[in-house]
Amino acid sequence: MTTDPVRPGASDDVRLALRAATLYHLEGATQADIAAKLGVSRPTAGRLIARARAQGLVRIEISVPDDLRSAVHTDIERDLERLFGLTEAVVIGDVPDGSVTGYQPLGRSAAAVLGRRLQADDTLGFTWGPETVAVAQALRTKTTKCANVVQLDGSMTSIDYQTGVDYTLGRCATQLQATPVRLHAPLYADPATVTALEQDSIMGRALSLGRKAEVMMFGVGPVSTSTTLFEGSYIDTAILDELRTHGAVGEIGGRFYRLDGSIVDGPLPARTVSVPLEAIRDCRASLLVSGGELKHEAIFGALAGGMAKILVTDINCAQWLLEQKEESAT
Known part of the structure; x- marks a missing residue:
């Protein structure tokens, strides 16, 4: 031998x-x-x-300490990034309970993401809702800066409903040392009024700046009576029923989409005063901050439609998203 x-x-x-x-x-x-x-x-x-x-001479092992296993979910984050084509996924252990303070853990994590992603000459756009309020609350320092903070969707309503727009815009602008740009407009109006608002020098500037924002942060709303749009009387049960008939599962900035991410057409888009979903899809750093069982399908549809490059969500939602993705692939 x-x-x-x-x-x-x-x-x-x-x-x-x-x-x-x-x-x-x-x-x-x-x-x-x-x-x-x-x-x-x-x-x-x-x-x-x-x-x-x-040559197999190096073996690298990554070990998560036992006391951090419930808070760190890097394997799930990596799976979400791979299956949904995300730049980054952040998964936390705290699950939103629907209360005013329930989104605070998500807000803290999203604020940390902004601290890493925002550049000094960027424009940050946001849609109003409890998730973005939580992000604004979590901006504690002034080490991160950007040029502008702009509202991406109208918020004026005929009732005394608190959208959190003024707080979110003011706090983000102060903490990020940025110029605030307010969109003084309703979320829905007749098509002629929407056209006029877009051509208005002030409102048109906000919408134009919003469409080109380098970073956008937003939550999602379900198609139900629990959505902020219904609570604020922006839509009623008749509109909800019609949206469900068209397969809608969620909305961003008052614009609705299906579970596969396709955009719901009909008369409502022409009446909506907000940055279109195509602009959010094209944004280089679109940050979706949301969680909780009620919003699972809305989050899935947003990811399926490519509306988010970065996701901050809870562990239960993350696991559901992966299971749903695997089921849809079979």
């Missing part, structure tokens, strides 16, 4: 790869440090580290 001879220099190659990998992974050395220590170029140091991985 014969054995293949060892290629001259092979053992030295392995030794160098092991040394480079040890210095990099265990001792925290940079590629420049490794190059200087081993007497090789910096690109060679990088190739040695990569070779150690490719």
